[in-house]
Amino acid sequence: MEEIRQRAVFITGSEYEGFGIGILEAMAAGKIVLCRDMAPINGFVERGATGFFLDFDMGEKDLAVIRAATKIMNKDSSSLITAKKPTTSDLRHGGRDPTRS
Numbered sequence: 001m002e003e004i005r006q007r008a009v010f011i012t013g014s015e016y017e018g019f020g021i022g023i024l025e026a027m028a029a030g031k032i033v034l035c036r037d038m039a040p041i042n043g044f045v046e047r048g049a050t051g052f053f054l055d056f057d058m059g060e061k062d063l064a065v066i067r068a069a070t071k072i073m074n075k076d077s078s079s080l081i082t083a084k085k086p087t088t089s090d091l092r093h094g095g096r097d098p099t100r101s
Contacts, residue, residue: 004029009069013056017041027051032069 004010010026011034017023020041023033027044033051035041045051052065 001025001029004031007031009034011035011054013054020044023051032072034065034069 004026008031010023010031012022013036015036015038017035017038017040020035023035023041023045026033027050033045034054035045035051036056037053042053045053047053052069054062054065056062
C-alpha cells in the first residue's frame, strides 16, 4: 500500500480479475485506475471518475486516456504505478514513443 500511496495512477493490464483487490486498494487510496473494461471491474470503476478503461494496444485511444488520467491527477507520468509489466515502450515512457520526436 505504501507504494500505491506514493503514486498518482494505478495501471493494471490483467486480462482476468477474479475480484480486483489491487484495484480496490488503489481506489481506496484515492488513485485513478487504468484497467481493462471487464467484469467485475467495470461494476465498480466509474469511467472518468475513479478510473479509465484501456484496450492495452497502445493506440491513440489508450495514449489519450493515459494523458487525461495524469492531467486529472495534476502529476507527470513519472507518478505512474503498474501492477503488471507494461508491454510497450509507450507506457514505460509516459505515453510517448521515445523513438519519435
